[in-house]
Amino acid sequence: RTLRIGLIPGDGIGREVIPAGRRILEALPSSLNLNFSFVNLDAGFETFQKTGTALPDKTVETLKKECDGALFGAVSSPSTKVAGYSSPIVALRKKLDLYANVRPVKTTAGSSNGKPIDLVIVRENTEDLYVKEERTEEGPNGKVAEAIKRISERASHRISTIAGEIALRRQGIRAAAPGTSSHSQPMVTITHKSNVLSQTDGLFRETARKALAAEKFSSIHVEEQIVDSMVYKLFRQPEYYDVIVAPNLYGDILSDGAAALVGSLGLVPSANVGDGFAIGEPCHGSAPDIEGKGIANPIATLRSVALMLEFLGEPNAAAKIYTAVDANLDEAKFLSPDMGGKATTQEVLDDVLKRL
Amino acid sequence: RTLRIGLIPGDGIGREVIPAGRRILEALPSSLNLNFSFVNLDAGFETFQKTGTALPDKTVETLKKECDGALFGAVSSPSTKVAGYSSPIVALRKKLDLYANVRPVKTTAGSSNGKPIDLVIVRENTEDLYVKEERTEEGPNGKVAEAIKRISERASHRISTIAGEIALRRQGIRAAAPGTSSHSQPMVTITHKSNVLSQTDGLFRETARKALAAEKFSSIHVEEQIVDSMVYKLFRQPEYYDVIVAPNLYGDILSDGAAALVGSLGLVPSANVGDGFAIGEPCHGSAPDIEGKGIANPIATLRSVALMLEFLGEPNAAAKIYTAVDANLDEAKFLSPDMGGKATTQEVLDDVLKRL
Numbered sequence: 001r002t003l004r005i006g007l008i009p010g011d012g013i014g015r016e017v018i019p020a021g022r023r024i025l026e027a028l029p030s031s032l033n034l035n036f037s038f039v040n041l042d043a044g045f046e047t048f049q050k051t052g053t054a055l056p057d058k059t060v061e062t063l064k065k066e067c068d069g070a071l072f073g074a075v076s077s078p079s080t081k082v083a084g085y086s087s088p089i090v091a092l093r094k095k096l097d098l099y100a101n102v103r104p105v106k107t108t109a110g111s112s113n114g115k116p117i118d119l120v121i122v123r124e125n126t127e128d129l130y131v132k133e134e135r136t137e138e139g140p141n142g143k144v145a146e147a148i149k150r151i152s153e154r155a156s157h158r159i160s161t162i163a164g165e166i167a168l169r170r171q172g173i174r175a176a177a178p179g180t181s182s183h184s185q186p187m188v189t190i191t192h193k194s195n196v197l198s199q200t201d202g203l204f205r206e207t208a209r210k211a212l213a214a215e216k217f218s219s220i221h222v223e224e225q226i227v228d229s230m231v232y233k234l235f236r237q238p239e240y241y242d243v244i245v246a247p248n249l250y251g252d253i254l255s256d257g258a259a260a261l262v263g264s265l266g267l268v269p270s271a272n273v274g275d276g277f278a279i280g281e282p283c284h285g286s287a288p289d290i291e292g293k294g295i296a297n298p299i300a301t302l303r304s305v306a307l308m309l310e311f312l313g314e315p316n317a318a319a320k321i322y323t324a325v326d327a328n329l330d331e332a333k334f335l336s337p338d339m340g341g342k343a344t345t346q347e348v349l350d351d352v353l354k355r356l
Numbered sequence: 357r358t359l360r361i362g363l364i365p366g367d368g369i370g371r372e373v374i375p376a377g378r379r380i381l382e383a384l385p386s387s388l389n390l391n392f393s394f395v396n397l398d399a400g401f402e403t404f405q406k407t408g409t410a411l412p413d414k415t416v417e418t419l420k421k422e423c424d425g426a427l428f429g430a431v432s433s434p435s436t437k438v439a440g441y442s443s444p445i446v447a448l449r450k451k452l453d454l455y456a457n458v459r460p461v462k463t464t465a466g467s468s469n470g471k472p473i474d475l476v477i478v479r480e481n482t483e484d485l486y487v488k489e490e491r492t493e494e495g496p497n498g499k500v501a502e503a504i505k506r507i508s509e510r511a512s513h514r515i516s517t518i519a520g521e522i523a524l525r526r527q528g529i530r531a532a533a534p535g536t537s538s539h540s541q542p543m544v545t546i547t548h549k550s551n552v553l554s555q556t557d558g559l560f561r562e563t564a565r566k567a568l569a570a571e572k573f574s575s576i577h578v579e580e581q582i583v584d585s586m587v588y589k590l591f592r593q594p595e596y597y598d599v600i601v602a603p604n605l606y607g608d609i610l611s612d613g614a615a616a617l618v619g620s621l622g623l624v625p626s627a628n629v630g631d632g633f634a635i636g637e638p639c640h641g642s643a644p645d646i647e648g649k650g651i652a653n654p655i656a657t658l659r660s661v662a663l664m665l666e667f668l669g670e671p672n673a674a675a676k677i678y679t680a681v682d683a684n685l686d687e688a689k690f691l692s693p694d695m696g697g698k699a700t701t702q703e704v705l706d707d708v709l710k711r712l
């Protein structure tokens with residue numbers, strides 16, 4: 001099987017980590033019978049400055065017509081408002097209907113100095129406040145701006161369903177490798193704020209409950225947590241959680257919170273997943289402070305590559321990458337500066353490749 | 357001076373901690389020349405079940421006409437949707453125009469096993485998604501619900517101004533007691549998500565920048581943090597932060613997150629502050645799991661009493677309470693179960709009273 005992968009480095013350290021993602025795909029053992037071809041695609045703030053658009057049509061068209069999956073690096077946010085600029089990743093998620101943003105957060109044996117964490121945040125990726133429908137009026141007391149938070153039954157249902165499927169798949173992997181996880185039963189925690197937003201978050205909650213009550217999910221333990229308590233609990237007992245499903249904005253916030261628990265955003269991958277398409281995306285941003293120094297942590301990208309492969313139906317290739325990355329972290333000899341080490345992006349990558 | 361204080365225990369452990377709040381006011385040394393009178397007021401889910409309204413007009417009227425301040429306990433959220441029920445505290449904040457929700461989070465010498473944390477979250481308390489303007493439509497693919505997130509220049513300006521004032525006041529207290537804090541300069545961090553919500557959160561950010569650029573705030577160092585990064589940073593380097601100002605929902609989430617850092621929600625106070633009025637409110641909820649057992653931690657309430665007194669212009673009385681509470685925590689002899697101790701609500705209270 002040959003997979004064609006779009007490479008969208010974007011801005012900042014995106015350009016330093018996406019090449020590492022390409023390298024690991026090229027280095028996968030030939031026994032897997034997987035080949036890759038690549039196409040470089042533009043997006044980001046620099047693209048905006050050059051062309052007037054942060055997400056050229058050509059990028060979207062090429063992804064739709066030619067590609068099986070993609071890797072997205074990062075984009076810089078301008079520090080003051082720039083007219084006409086808006087985040088290309090948010091637009092891309094919507095244009096390709098990548099409705100699930102999947103963010104696993106996991107400690108490895110060596111990296112964990114506390115309790116072992118092994119959870120995944122499944123974030124709705126197309127609606128909520130991210131519909132970006134805003135308006136501003138000039139009132140008697142100054143400006144008043146409004147934004148729409150939209151929650152639909154359809155989007156809530158499909159995100160909850162994929163959360164349930166992920167919970168079952170994780171349970172399958174755990175069953176195959178006993179002792180690697182503290183979870184004995186698949187669990188999904190529904191996050192919302194329906195005590196205040198009874199209609200929108202109420203609809204999310206109710207729909208998630210219904211979706212997860214399906215026969216095929218009968219082995220899953222379903223709980224709920226109001227978003228503010230969820231953040232509290234996430235920090236007090238992260239080892240308790242398995243799959244957390246949340247509307248877009250809460251998912252965004254929770255995944256950064258969970259990243260803090262494993263030590264560095266530089267470790268946390270994500271995949272933007274639609275029907276038959278997935279974009280791997282490290283959770284860190286463009287990191288202007290370390291841009292160009294060659295010291296960005298490639299781990300989040302390597303794990304994002306693996307996550308993309310999982311959703312493209314290649315779990316064995318994904319497992320190879322996860323194992324190599326975990327071994328690098330557990331040995332802790334080649335760690336980048338965000339992890340307290342001194343290794344460059346290239347050195348971390350080489351160490352992982354060696355273990356493939 | 358005599359202050360008349362409304363007591364609104366609400367539901368659950370609210371009824372166990374609010375009496376402790378009353379007791380500490382009555383026990384303040386007479387040298388302070390402060391007297392208190394009290395009026396008991398209804399609100400909450402039980403009130404709703406009895407009367408059909410969670411916030412009786414009489415409660416609002418009495419607070420407005422007779423009271424200088426109030427203490428609010430907690431309200432239970434029904435676990436499934438109950439038609440017509442909506443949170444009385446959200447309504448109360450709006451009806452009394454208590455526009456600032458002030459939530460200090462602080463480690464004491466003894467309680468901190470990591471870095472000393474000394475920050476305060478100043479949360480806008482009247483708008484954002486809490487305007488609760490929602491509607492639901494039946495579409496071709498099922499229900500679609502929408503909620504309005506409203507951000508006004510006026511509310512953003514006044515919350516940023518009070519955040520600046522609090523930063524200056526904290527700096528004054530630090531200057532009077534050198535060595536008690538790691539902060540050398542007042543700092544305000546503006547939290548928003550203007551990279552996605554350019555109009556609403558953009559307006560909050562821009563207005564906060566302007567408000568904090570006022571001459572009187574020239575000694576304050578002003579920074580910004582996108583809300584997801586803010587949660588990440590809050591967990592990675594909480595000791596760095598001084599005052600964090602945020603729109604309503606982010607403030608709600610951030611304050612639970614910050615509470616997790618100091619070990620228990622049972623320690624974290626808040627005050628709902630308007631012009632000339634303040635309601636002290638512990639950040640914990642009604643805690644149905646421990647209700648009626650007499651083991652609720654009264655510290656959050658005692659600190660909320662102190663915070664209320666600060667905003668009613670009685671910093672000396674407030675300081676007495678803070679000092680007594682800190683001494684209880686540092687000695688760590690009478691701690692409630694949430695803190696790993698065995699003391700009852702009454703025993704913790706008695707220990708604090710003894711130190712007044």
Ligand SMILES: CC(C)[C@H](C(=O)O)[C@@H](O)C(=O)O
Pocket residue numbers: 087089090252551552584
């Ligand atoms: C850059 C930003 C628009 C984006 C988001 O909010 O989704 C980022 O925070 C993320 O989590 O991928």
Ligand SMILES: CC(C)[C@H](C(=O)O)[C@@H](O)C(=O)O
Pocket residue numbers: 195196228443445446608
């Ligand atoms: C109970 C709930 C409505 C409330 C809020 O969201 O404001 C609570 O979480 C709080 O922080 O006081």
